[in-house]
Amino acid sequence: xxxxxxxxxxxxxxxxxxxxxxxxxxxxxxxxxxxxxxxxxxxxxxxxxxxxxxxxxxxxxxxxxxxxxxxxxxxxxxxxxxxxxxxxxxxxxxxxxxxxxxxxxxxxxxxxxxxxxxxxxxxxxxxxxxxxxxxxxxxxxxxxxxxxxxxxxxxxxxxxxxxxxxxxxxxxxxxxxxxxxxxxxxxxxxxxxxxxxxxxxxxxxxxxxxxxxxxxxxxxxxxxx
Amino acid sequence: xxxxxxxxxxxxxxxxxxxxxxxxxxxxxxxxxxxxxxxxxxxxxxxxxxxxxxxxxxxxxxxxxxxxxxxxxxxxxxxxxxxxxxxxxxxxxxxxxxxxxxxxxxxxxxxxxxxxxxxxxxxxxxxxxxxxxxxxxxxxxxxxxxxxxxxxxxxxxxxxxxxxxxxxxxxxxxxxxxxxxxxxxxxxxxxxxxxxxxxxxxxxxxxxxxxxxxxxxxxxxxxxxxxxxxxxxxxxxxxxxxxxxxxxxxxxxxxxxxxxxxxxxxxxxxxxxxxxxxxxxxxxxxxxxxxxxxxxxxxxxxxxxx
Amino acid sequence: xxxxxxxxxxxxxxxxxxxxxxxxxxxxxxxxxxxxxxxxxxxxxxxxxxxxxxxxxxxxxxxxxxxxxxxxxxxxxxxxxxxxxxxxxxxxxxxxxxxxxxxxxxxxxxxxxxxxxxxxxxxxxxxxxxxxxxxxxxxxxxxxxxxxxxxxxxxxxxxxxxxxxxxxxxxxxxxxxxxxxxxxxxxxxxxxxxxxxxxxxxxxxxxxxxxxxxxxxxxxxxxxxxxxxxxxxxxxxxxxxxxxxxxxxxxxxxxxxxxxxxxxxxxxxxxxxx
Numbered sequence: 071x072x073x074x075x076x077x078x079x080x081x082x083x084x085x086x087x088x089x090x091x092x093x094x095x096x097x098x099x100x101x102x103x104x105x106x107x108x109x110x111x112x113x114x115x116x117x118x119x120x121x122x123x124x125x126x127x128x129x130x131x132x133x134x135x136x137x138x139x140x141x142x143x144x145x146x147x148x149x150x151x152x153x154x155x156x157x158x159x160x161x162x163x164x165x166x167x168x169x170x171x172x173x174x175x176x177x178x179x180x181x182x183x184x185x186x187x188x189x190x191x192x193x194x195x196x197x198x199x200x201x202x203x204x205x206x207x208x209x210x211x212x213x214x215x216x217x218x219x220x221x222x223x224x225x226x227x228x229x230x231x232x233x234x235x236x237x238x239x240x241x242x243x244x245x246x247x248x249x250x251x252x253x254x255x256x257x258x259x260x261x262x263x264x265x266x267x268x269x270x271x272x273x274x275x276x277x278x279x280x281x282x283x284x285x286x287x288x289x290x291x292x293x294x295x
Numbered sequence: 296x297x298x299x300x301x302x303x304x305x306x307x308x309x310x311x312x313x314x315x316x317x318x319x320x321x322x323x324x325x326x327x328x329x330x331x332x333x334x335x336x337x338x339x340x341x342x343x344x345x346x347x348x349x350x351x352x353x354x355x356x357x358x359x360x361x362x363x364x365x366x367x368x369x370x371x372x373x374x375x376x377x378x379x380x381x382x383x384x385x386x387x388x389x390x391x392x393x394x395x396x397x398x399x400x401x402x403x404x405x406x407x408x409x410x411x412x413x414x415x416x417x418x419x420x421x422x423x424x425x426x427x428x429x430x431x432x433x434x435x436x437x438x439x440x441x442x443x444x445x446x447x448x449x450x451x452x453x454x455x456x457x458x459x460x461x462x463x464x465x466x467x468x469x470x471x472x473x474x475x476x477x478x479x480x481x482x483x484x485x486x487x488x489x490x491x492x493x494x495x496x497x498x499x500x501x502x503x504x505x506x507x508x509x510x511x512x513x514x515x516x517x518x519x520x521x522x523x524x525x526x527x528x529x530x531x532x533x534x535x536x537x538x539x540x541x542x543x544x545x546x547x548x549x550x551x552x553x554x555x556x557x558x559x560x561x562x563x564x565x566x567x568x569x570x571x572x573x574x575x576x577x578x579x580x581x582x583x584x585x586x587x588x589x590x591x592x593x594x595x596x597x598x599x600x601x
Numbered sequence: 602x603x604x605x606x607x608x609x610x611x612x613x614x615x616x617x618x619x620x621x622x623x624x625x626x627x628x629x630x631x632x633x634x635x636x637x638x639x640x641x642x643x644x645x646x647x648x649x650x651x652x653x654x655x656x657x658x659x660x661x662x663x664x665x666x667x668x669x670x671x672x673x674x675x676x677x678x679x680x681x682x683x684x685x686x687x688x689x690x691x692x693x694x695x696x697x698x699x700x701x702x703x704x705x706x707x708x709x710x711x712x713x714x715x716x717x718x719x720x721x722x723x724x725x726x727x728x729x730x731x732x733x734x735x736x737x738x739x740x741x742x743x744x745x746x747x748x749x750x751x752x753x754x755x756x757x758x759x760x761x762x763x764x765x766x767x768x769x770x771x772x773x774x775x776x777x778x779x780x781x782x783x784x785x786x787x788x789x790x791x792x793x794x795x796x797x798x799x800x801x802x803x804x805x806x807x808x809x810x811x812x813x814x815x816x817x818x819x820x821x822x823x824x825x826x827x828x829x830x831x832x833x834x835x836x837x838x839x840x841x842x843x844x845x846x847x848x849x850x851x852x853x854x855x856x857x858x859x860x861x862x863x864x865x866x867x868x869x870x871x872x873x874x875x
Binding site: 113114160214215216238241242244245246247248249250252253271272273274275277278279 | 335336446447448473474475476477478479500502540541544545546547550551552553
Binding site: 153159164165167169178179229 | 762763764766767768769770771772773777782785786
């Protein structure tokens, strides 16, 4: 059992003394095994992104617990744990710092985590993702959504995570780019046994690629199949 | 059907790029029918709409003509074009963060063109905006909200309501369903379908939406039109290899991904721009194919040269 | 076609004006006909020997003016640099770290904003006893708060941007994010504020020097005005004494203000994405 979440709840407060409350998640319980792709579907506003953020350690749950490999984990994730669980967002155009070229942004991941970096290996690895030297010299505003999303995915995979939370990763892309990203995800899973939590509103897509599906309605997980 | 909108060898180039963003684009858009333009980013689809409205940045050079009701939109004076925008034409932009004014309420923005171009009073414009928002399944109270208080989907619907408020004779929409979930897409298609008698030109890469709304389909690739035909024909039997790949990449059709990636503007060589990724590539493809006509449809591919 | 080139033209004019003043300041020893400290016949009207006449102790006004450019520009630019740097750092730290740090820094900032800056500067300059250093302290003490507030607002907006969240998730620490990622993305804003800070610093310096709190021996334009006024130059209508410093200050400030016409940030020069 890779990750296990019980009774997760999230209430957002705003206003003076937290008067205004919005309950994004009422009760969510799910589990993900190593190497499987679990789908999470629901309409906009059902709390899918919130659940994804909680599992990825980007926000603290108001109630409930998350277990990773059997051990309880709390927000914020630190050290090794932080590396092992990552999130890919649905907005590729906001994934990179607009002030730096793509090459510099990608190199940064290696620098932050003190990993060995070599320009040549970077280029060879990027080829699989359809990115070449000329892309590295461009700024994010000069690249297409598909290219940026592939680069963002690559950047996350450098950290060799066990679990990737994919928050509607292809909803902003055209059909062909979507198919390409799904292909990449599948090949990575075959190589590294990575688990995915695929959040989406596209039932057809989720049906095709996920081993199991959870449905989220108004903050509650209804079924798992 | 009288053709009311006609593109004539339209070509748009930006001074920095070597290749034009849009090349040799000719299309006749009949009234009462909805024409959908399909294309990826970089295919030139947004540029097309902006060229029509003359809203491209100064670094763009445009050649060719766009005829609307007998007038060439590229050569009419600025003042006349401004009168047409918002009243006769309506443009629904992509719902990026900056499409709505963050300092004005949604209700005001939806009704703004009514006040300016059709002489509505503030109160009646607000009433009309509320009615329009309800048509898009947005609560009346949304009219008093500011854009940042709404979710992305709600903002998109407000933008569409804004575009349809003036009942324009020509409606232009840029990716109206980007990032929205299935049910919202259905609602929006229903609204678009209700729009009759006028000309509609919608740019989208959402194939489901295109199938529900469109009557005619035109496919853009790397700045050129590569296929044109009526919707039913396109979805049952796509002609161009790229169109076939598009339809095959849909989840329900098998999620087949296409090899390679669209060439960036700097790398387009002579000859067919799709040949790097085409399974049917032949020697002939080193030369740019013309737009061939076959069975009432148009395709830019040597496979269909008569 | 949309054409928004006014800002570019203004900036070019501003650069031209400032280039002129800066070269004058640098080349003052070569350009000025006399040593500004050399005394001679007082209260002379403009003539071929003294283009702008002489002051109350016979010093050539034109030479004073040329050397005065050095002092005024030096104080203005240095003070503005300090104001901008301090304001930027406070704004970034407060905006990014939030919480208690933000609360404390904003409390200090609010106090700095609320204090009447000019009277405070006068009192401080008088207390510290004239001279360039005390002028700098007086000018800089409260002026950084404006920049801090604007920078903080910008950082708050940037904080929720997708790429910042991603960097945090990848393990980047706060310092790295603040220095390498936030600063470049607000640089456009900061540069504009810097240009405008020079304007207010120069005005403040001119005012303080006019009141006699400035440097004694090295005269800035404001100090020239001080003597013009207090030695009856104005009363007697010696326009060649009080008008040139006023014109110089105004032109210089206009130059910096034009320079500060906001340019688009590096990121927002989007190409039209087709």
